[in-house]
Amino acid sequence: MSENISPKTLFDKIWNNHVIDNIDENNSLLYIDLHLVHEVTSPQAFEGLRLTKRKVRQPDKTYAVPDHNVPTLNRNKIEDELSKKQLAALEKNTKDFNISYFPIGDVRQGIVHIIGPEQGLTQPGMTIVCGDSHTSTHGAFGALAFGIGTSEVEHVLATQTLMQKPAKNMRINLNGKMQIGITAKDLILGLIGKIGTAGGTGHVIEYSGDAIKNLSMEGRMTICNMSIEAGARAGLIAPDETTFNYINGRNFAPKKDWNEALKFWKSLPSDEGAKYDSEEILEVDKLEPQVTWGTSPQDVCSIKGEVPDPNSEKDLNKKQSIINSLNYMGLKPGTKMEDIKLDQVFIGSCTNSRIEDLRAAADIVKGKNVKTKAMVVPGSGLVRQQAEKEGLDKIFKEAGFEWRESGCSMCLAMNADKLKPGERCASTSNRNFEGRQGKGGRTHLVSPIMAAAAAISGHLTDVRQFI
Amino acid sequence: MEKFKKIIGIAAPFTRINVDTDLIIPAESLKTISRKGLGKDLFSYIRFNEDGSENKKFILNQPHYKSSQILVTGKNFGCGSSREHAVWALKDFGIKCLIGTEFADIFYNNCFKNGVLPIILKNNQIENIIKIISLAKTSELEIDLENQSIKTKTGKNIGFDILPYLKNNLLEGIDDISKTLEKKKLIDEFEIKIGKHYPWLNKKNG
């Protein structure tokens, strides 16, 4: 809608399309097309609306789902009183404010960032927010999607807008051809290892290059999901045929307006010559399967690597941080990553619990037996249903995995699925922070096929030997 | 929201880098429907030992820093989850101001919604402040938002930058929502415009 003809980035275009008012150069009032809500970061926002007697401006653009607290076993009886209260609050709030809701027991229930795309709610060119940092996932569709705090959730509920400071544009080119056994998860972990967890602060990262072009939507979502782990406000990938094919026919996808929507979506990719504030390149040809050794996603190396030695780090803060990490993780410098024994394997989370992830993991475990405790938590009821239709549940169960109902589960350990202190887990989730999977728990982030290989080996291992 | 003008208080050095919001307030403590009462769980994984006793080594458990109102932080403080509970916990504990070289975006925003001031300084300035406040007798800082200055007990006066509208919001204790609702007419017009240009966005079930 802008008159200015200088070349624009995808981010600029979406931004300009949504500015209602430029308050000053650092502050714009932005229209929000889609607001996703879950039980943990919303109760105080609804309470705020009640106290001020405000309404939800656009209940039709707001969708709610319980995911963080939900049990993945025995869904009908929630043992934890506090969780029960929070889940009941969401149910009541959605009723009182007339918001669409996918309750436990509805096959559409799942992790909020899985169900948006799955339902066709997530579309190119939109602004999407949710009180959750991994809202960046939706950027895979060329939507500007970012996490917000609870006060902002209240602001969006009341006004369908948000005050925002424009982000800077960063482009990351992922060039080359991924080797067999390398997944989107390895790309993003490798990238975070390179630019660090603050590498993207203040920026929206647009991922491009042939490695991105060739990725499925699932893979693109994995990449954008972890943009926040690189510190970025959001991740973006230009919509293309892969995107359109994914959306076509989904529940909330445009139907009678499809052609019109498609025309608009095709106008979104960054213009030739558009300027970026910074650029990075990652050559993916030689990338090996990645695995984290520490307590930040940037503490990552190849599966063929070893635990680093803090003494070889000159920066004192960084050295201390390595010492702390190794201490917490119970690891010795120089230990080969492949020699690290595991207690558990977790396949799940909004990073890696889509059907493609489960198919790939099942392929590895087929006909084998797990040597650790292991569980699969599908990202949504529909993913679970599809997997069961394909017989993946049987493959997992026969190998000794637990096959659970959908939710965030051991990605953040708010429900009963937790590591015990000292337990070590290979996990397909996105954060290896201290205590993230349960107090004292130790997390190694990996791809779904690496998790599968770890489960049948009992230790971290290179999945390529099983392919 | 309560106004932020000036505070004089103890500043604690907590220089660990990449302090994530899970560390500030663990997921276990998020099962609340209130904004209040989270201070008791602030940094709980490192503030308390296995048996629930205080970890004496943790800075906020040291007698002198127990009543800190200011936290001087390491790089990339507040990274990770969007949970505003992290700011609610800091505030409930008594922390009203954070000073660091860099804060994660969402955390930074969340501070302003709760009357907490995050100040960004250069590395060498932070190192200087840390030296000063590490001594109990000079651990007090005066933070003056109006004049954008930090005064130390050793007589140093350090200026800081802050975006004017963020400064104003804190000084006035402004509630963003009422400010936005004043623009109702603009929002109404905008919605009519998107209805026309992007009709598919306004429909449930496509």
Ligand code: SF4
């Ligand atoms: S799966 Fe994990 S990262 Fe994703 S929304 Fe749930 S808790 Fe957050």
